[in-house]
Amino acid sequence: MASALVLRGFSPERARECARLFAEADLDGVYTHGLERFPRFVSYLEKGWVKAGAKPSLVASLGAWERWDGNLGPGNLNALESMDRAVALARVSGLGCVALSNTNHWMRAGQYGLRAADEGCIGLCWTNTIPNLPAWGSREALLGNNPLVIAVPREGGHVLLDMAMSQFSYGKLEAYAARGEVLPVEGGYDGEGKLTRVAASILASQRPLPIGYWKGSGLSLLLDLAATILSGGLSTGGVGKQEGEYGLSQVFLAFDLGRLGRVEGPTAIRDAVEEMAERIHRASLAEGFGAIHFPGEGRASIRAENLSKGIPVRAGLLEKLRSLASG
Amino acid sequence: MASALVLRGFSPERARECARLFAEADLDGVYTHGLERFPRFVSYLEKGWVKAGAKPSLVASLGAWERWDGNLGPGNLNALESMDRAVALARVSGLGCVALSNTNHWMRAGQYGLRAADEGCIGLCWTNTIPNLPAWGSREALLGNNPLVIAVPREGGHVLLDMAMSQFSYGKLEAYAARGEVLPVEGGYDGEGKLTRVAASILASQRPLPIGYWKGSGLSLLLDLAATILSGGLSTGGVGKQEGEYGLSQVFLAFDLGRLGRVEGPTAIRDAVEEMAERIHRASLAEGFGAIHFPGEGRASIRAENLSKGIPVRAGLLEKLRSLASG
Numbered sequence: 169m170a171s172a173l174v175l176r177g178f179s180p181e182r183a184r185e186c187a188r189l190f191a192e193a194d195l196d197g198v199y200t201h202g203l204e205r206f207p208r209f210v211s212y213l214e215k216g217w218v219k220a221g222a223k224p225s226l227v228a229s230l231g232a233w234e235r236w237d238g239n240l241g242p243g244n245l246n247a248l249e250s251m252d253r254a255v256a257l258a259r260v261s262g263l264g265c266v267a268l269s270n271t272n273h274w275m276r277a278g279q280y281g282l283r284a285a286d287e288g289c290i291g292l293c294w295t296n297t298i299p300n301l302p303a304w305g306s307r308e309a310l311l312g313n314n315p316l317v318i319a320v321p322r323e324g325g326h327v328l329l330d331m332a333m334s335q336f337s338y339g340k341l342e343a344y345a346a347r348g349e350v351l352p353v354e355g356g357y358d359g360e361g362k363l364t365r366v367a368a369s370i371l372a373s374q375r376p377l378p379i380g381y382w383k384g385s386g387l388s389l390l391l392d393l394a395a396t397i398l399s400g401g402l403s404t405g406g407v408g409k410q411e412g413e414y415g416l417s418q419v420f421l422a423f424d425l426g427r428l429g430r431v432e433g434p435t436a437i438r439d440a441v442e443e444m445a446e447r448i449h450r451a452s453l454a455e456g457f458g459a460i461h462f463p464g465e466g467r468a469s470i471r472a473e474n475l476s477k478g479i480p481v482r483a484g485l486l487e488k489l490r491s492l493a494s495g
Numbered sequence: 496m497a498s499a500l501v502l503r504g505f506s507p508e509r510a511r512e513c514a515r516l517f518a519e520a521d522l523d524g525v526y527t528h529g530l531e532r533f534p535r536f537v538s539y540l541e542k543g544w545v546k547a548g549a550k551p552s553l554v555a556s557l558g559a560w561e562r563w564d565g566n567l568g569p570g571n572l573n574a575l576e577s578m579d580r581a582v583a584l585a586r587v588s589g590l591g592c593v594a595l596s597n598t599n600h601w602m603r604a605g606q607y608g609l610r611a612a613d614e615g616c617i618g619l620c621w622t623n624t625i626p627n628l629p630a631w632g633s634r635e636a637l638l639g640n641n642p643l644v645i646a647v648p649r650e651g652g653h654v655l656l657d658m659a660m661s662q663f664s665y666g667k668l669e670a671y672a673a674r675g676e677v678l679p680v681e682g683g684y685d686g687e688g689k690l691t692r693v694a695a696s697i698l699a700s701q702r703p704l705p706i707g708y709w710k711g712s713g714l715s716l717l718l719d720l721a722a723t724i725l726s727g728g729l730s731t732g733g734v735g736k737q738e739g740e741y742g743l744s745q746v747f748l749a750f751d752l753g754r755l756g757r758v759e760g761p762t763a764i765r766d767a768v769e770e771m772a773e774r775i776h777r778a779s780l781a782e783g784f785g786a787i788h789f790p791g792e793g794r795a796s797i798r799a800e801n802l803s804k805g806i807p808v809r810a811g812l813l814e815k816l817r818s819l820a821s822g
Binding site: 292316387457 | 717
């Protein structure tokens, strides 16, 4: 992947970092947002929607909140740099915020929360997207699925929430349809406007459900509006007027937990996190469940397995990646 | 209500402000969290779970993020003061955060977002609660419904998201059960562990659903964990070990949009908000819908109607409130 990026105008150093972010998504088991996305990312580079050499530039310093312009640079590099900047602001002010306009799809959302947590911060970030989700009460895809991330540092594996506002992604719906399986819960509307668990019907109607029906619809809308206003960038509606998904708006927040060393014992944060983990692990199970995990808990074991056995990559994709590296 | 509070140790000024917050919930049509809650609030005062004269005190200044102790003061006064303090921090640093421990139920969540929006800020706040929601995969109420608020200033009525992490509150379930109506969507589990729209079955099983199943379960968990760590207060699990719902943890964030006057035209924020409103209003409607509104849009007309015709209050409640005011 790094070679493919160098061929398309990346410096060797940025190519390596960008490729690492793609590979780490697969390493952690997030196969939908790693290598599988790379061919599309390369096509966006070739269309000029992603600018290989562009980096974020400061637009306005508003205190602990800054506005940056992503200059249509690679979305994952832009996002990582923005969270790093939010962490730097948090080192000065306790918390920091970078609102980033004119950026690109950040691929695996959780990565930027994990980065903040690696730095001993609570990280919170979200992005808008192209319109891909009907608002509650409408047939039309007015909203983005606008992934939201919250990460809390934990020894042995951070707590990580990484969730889009749609109940099932289009990728998930396609996988269920291909296997001919019904969804575990209702995931959208069929052609007659009825809620259904049949993925193929939802793909045909293009009407997936937001989480919690009216609630996820409202949350998606407010995340988009806040990202738009804080960054001064495009809304989901504005992105939808373009020929493709580029020029997104994102928000990165970090709280520097290192400051708490002055005001509480050194184990206070660990105690709070472990109390949560124990509470989840002790819980009585519902029908059909063998265990309950907190968000992000599975990551460490998947990573360990992939590190020892290698990352599974389907043969066709591997060939495709090799072909991109040879021009 | 103010008289009832003065009888129970409030200063006249604080009694008036606390009563105003209860009444304004009804004025805006949020009847579940206004006058109807007042008798329970008084009983908490009498039990000593809410301390009439207590005010928040600063625990630690960490920059633009501060920790405050609510000292078990009245939840609505504590929350309003905390959002005001977050706004004051945002005036200095662009954004500000107050993390409040040891406080009480804030009643109507939206009020504190509206307060930030009145001050020209984007407001974001959330609270934990007693355990009242099973985690995904468990039968047990491990999680709180942890209401989350995001407010964006708008002339003619702020945009306001005010949502709990449960698909339906216990109050809603009780209302559906009393009317013998089925829920519009699945709201929890019946006695056999099957998803159901029958409110009475969910009330019997005490297993309501989080929004988006596993997603709302994760979001509730992370909101609780973040509130606990940022404030140094009790988690939902910790609150659940007490004899009642008191000593909650809350987070208040404000972004001062007034700072943007230096960097963009005076209509930029209004344009972003109105573009969102138009997009929603123009949308093609789904089956059974006559109109779509953005979150908080209905508030202005309900308020206007209640201001002109008076706030509807059921006779029994009015009598109850009068009896509380006479000791």
